[in-house]
Amino acid sequence: MTRPYLFDLILDHLPEAAHRRRAWLALLRCFTRIERELMQHFAQEYNSSLPRYDVLTALALSDNGLTMGDLATLLRVSKGNITGVVRRLKEDGLVRKVTSRKDRRVQSVTISPEGRRLWKRMHDDYDRLISELLAGRSDGQVQSLTRALERTLAAVNKPND
Amino acid sequence: MTRPYLFDLILDHLPEAAHRRRAWLALLRCFTRIERELMQHFAQEYNSSLPRYDVLTALALSDNGLTMGDLATLLRVSKGNITGVVRRLKEDGLVRKVTSRKDRRVQSVTISPEGRRLWKRMHDDYDRLISELLAGRSDGQVQSLTRALERTLAAVNKPND
């Protein structure tokens, strides 16, 4: 019925006891399913993308602007990546970028009024979409999933010694 | 202590009741954390990538080879994407690609012996890495996470009625 999917193929070849591999597969599917929904919505509705939204979010939530390095650290991406995304946002008038007077190596990036307006709309849409996508689960089920994921993340971050 | 992270910034600005947004944030963090680990390992160890591994996996688990369209459907990516990844795998001698004699539009892609050898190593590594990353969680905890994710995915796939 549903289109064939690589992960079903993998699942068929997985020993019953591969619990962790199954968990990762479930995580991967769940993530990519939701991410794709968000991505397509942003593309159609705003001709924009999740990386652009992330940069705008970082700037919108930071009062005094951020440097390129701040952005790279916050978003966990390379500095070269930030250079490109910010350049395109600037071309669209959504952010400003000025060289710091104290240290001429430093670029200070701030969100423009149009940028903030767009961000607000995207932000609301994002929340609404997530709510809709997860509407089939009760608050309790959602919170229990959150706890399981947070504990898993914590366990991954400090590997057992 | 840990480096500042956009998602912590967002979390600070989130109303207590945004359960679904919190769940998505947790899912996103957990996923990207593990994916990054896999990606870096594949890059360093095999000078390769997850998309390449995915294509090799699809071919390794399919007995008679696959067409470009089959690969695109299985991996849920565009056909143009497959064209590029398969071309590079072919250049590295990991796959073969021959035009079907029945229908000269169709390309039949198969994994080469070297491709299968590499895939086996990557596959074992992949399993091992996932096991290590999730070693801090008990089998029961892992299975409970899997169930929660699978139910969430099912709920996302058939929106509320």
Place this chain on the structure above:
DNA sequence: ACGCGTTAGTTTATACTTAAACCAATGCCC
């Protein structure tokens, strides 16, 4: 056999991503 819609894949244009090389400004240390 001709035309024509459909299908399979490739190409193109653009964006996002990284790592690594590079450039320029800073700030130290003597």
Place this chain on the structure above:
DNA sequence: GGGCATTGGTTTAAGTATAAACTAACGCGT
């Protein structure tokens, strides 16, 4: 103040991703 390591960002090269335009082959109906 001259040299030099460090730091902040950009550039470059390559891979990954999409959508949309395109090409070639098929197959069907007449």
